[in-house]
Amino acid sequence: MPRSFLASYVLFILAGPATGLIEVNGVLYLTAESPQTINLTGLEAKRLPVDVSVHFTAETTCSAVFENAFIAPISCYFLTDLSGNGLTEVQDVLLLLADFGCLEECTGDVTGDGASTIEDVLAILSAFGQPCML
Numbered sequence: 001m002p003r004s005f006l007a008s009y010v011l012f013i014l015a016g017p018a019t020g021l022i023e024v025n026g027v028l029y030l031t032a033e034s035p036q037t038i039n040l041t042g043l044e045a046k047r048l049p050v051d052v053s054v055h056f057t058a059e060t061t062c063s064a065v066f067e068n069a070f071i072a073p074i075s076c077y078f079l080t081d082l083s084g085n086g087l088t089e090v091q092d093v094l095l096l097l098a099d100f101g102c103l104e105e106c107t108g109d110v111t112g113d114g115a116s117t118i119e120d121v122l123a124i125l126s127a128f129g130q131p132c133m134l
Contacts (some may be wrong), residue, residue, distance in 0.1 A: 005073055007040045009052060020058025028057070045073045079110045080127040088127040096124055 013034040055063030080088040082095040099108030108116035
């Protein structure tokens with residue numbers, strides 16, 4: 001399953017309505033002064049173009065679609081990368097240790113057995129410092 005990422009998108013509003021909300025890719029945001037930074041969250045990292053759709057709730061005819069606004073990053077499928085930053089490092093070890101001893105549905109489980117055990121510690125230590133292999 002692809003990891004998700006966050007993208008900040010800056011909107012320059014030239015003559016938008018004074019009231020209402022801005023809808024960007026289906027998410028509503030308060031209208032602010034231009035330029036306005038919008039944080040798009042939960043986007044899938046699939047190395048594909050991302051379209052951005054913008055419209056005002058108070059004036060539905062005022063809308064725009066920006067096709068291929070940016071390219072999503074490549075998803076990294078490194079099981080020992082608990083922090084999701086593309087590396088196995090100290091933060092991942094700390095996340096596993098915080099979950100160590102958990103027996104079911106554990107966030108620190110990198111071996112796939114459902115528990116956070118010594119096998120997970122050994123797996124993280126063997127991958128420590130290695131970049132994600134795509």
